[in-house]
Amino acid sequence: MLIENLTDITIFIRVVATGSLSAAARELDLSLAVVSKRLARLEERLGVRLANRTTRRFSLTDEGLEFHERCVRIVADLEEAQDLVASRRRAATGLLRVTATAAFARRHIAPRLPRFHAQYPDVRVQVLVTDTVVDLVEAGIDVAIRQAALPDSTLMVRWLAPNYRIPCAAPGYIAQHGEPATPQDLLHHHCIVMGDPPMSTWRFDCREALGEPVAVEIRPLIQTNDGEVGHAAALAGSGIVLKSIWDICDDLATGRLKGLLPQYHSPAPAIQAVYPAGRHAAAKLRAFLDFLSAELKADPCWGVANRPARDTVTA
The missing domain is CATH 3.40.190.10 (Periplasmic binding protein-like II)
Structure with a gap:
């Protein structure tokens, strides 16, 4: 249903935000009767009851909860569109x-x-x-x-x-222990696990279209709750670490670290x-x-x- 007048929706949002009709009326500088009438008109237009209310208490129905969530997003989008156009004339200061x-x-x-x-x-x-x-x-x-x-x-x-993670290690570690050929080979390598709780399951997607995702439960030689500590340990040659590309791109470019398992990548937010x-x-x-x-x-x-x-x- 198309609602042509957004004023009622704005009032509804403020009533929910303030927790009562009377508080919303004071904030909007309207009478309690006007706020109550506008809310009733909105419910009539929608054909559902949005809230159970008195002058002091206000609780949303299930329909009201869903409608409110969508209204907040819609009003925010409208404000963004309006402000975006207006802000073009303002300097960045x-x-x-x-x-x-x-x-x-x-x-x-x-x-x-x-x-x-x-x-x-x-x-x-x-x-x-x-x-x-x-x-x-x-x-x-x-x-x-x-x-x-x-x-x-x-x-x-x-x-x-974009972001993704890759397993990598220092050249000194690779010279001593070799490179894994498959994700399962990581079980036979010294690995560095980070996170709190530790991210001990390393997941990989195959670059080949038909390749299946792989998950490996790592048995770490080193475990830390700090990503910088894990990074430093890998640079020192302690083992293989799984790091986001943005975090190690300079190390890869300079050769301080080498990316491993090039046919795989690990998804990341x-x-x-x-x-x-x-x-x-x-x-x-x-x-x-x-x-x-x-x-x-x-x-x-x-x-x-x-x-x-x-x-x-x-x-």
Whole structure:
């Protein structure tokens, strides 16, 4: 059913957000009677009851829950479209707060900041390094660069670059222990497992169209909850590590590490920008995301070794 007047939907969203009709009426500077009438008119138009309510209590029905979720997305999309057009006239200025993991910030954000500031000298960038998922709204952060979308459905997501993992080792380790020919051969090698809990099951997709996915339960020689420690151990020749291509592309290019099992790749979540709805209108954020997206797409990093057949590999 086409709903021509979005005002009723906006009122409905605010009632849900504030938790009562009276609170929404105060926030919207409307009378309680108007809010109640608008909500009743919306229900009549839809032919369903959206909520059980009094002036003090408001609880959504199952239909109301589903309708509210969709309305939030629709209104956010409309606001984004409107703000995007309007923001074209605004200059990129002010403080931009970005969060990313330590490894990604060090390898792919910090080295690019001089080029970004050459284009946008009036944007100040604050990079907040953390490996934990933070509440972006509560922390006042404009955007998070992550290798997976955050679970909060109210957040906006922009795909930036593909990602995949490859097994790799230092030349010294390979000279001493040789290379695995198949994923199952990893069971006979010194392996380094990372994560908390540790990612001890290594999964591989075959580059051949008819090849079957393979899962190997690794018996690690070294186990760590820190990716940088595992990275350093592999560089030192301690064993084989499974790392994201963005994390080791420089090591592969310089020969400090060598990619193994070239006929396989391991799927990994794509690199994405995640930001609160409403922040997208800021010219500074749009400028940063456009810049970073173009930089990552032009980076030869993803073509160094074992590139999968498709460019978009997700978990």
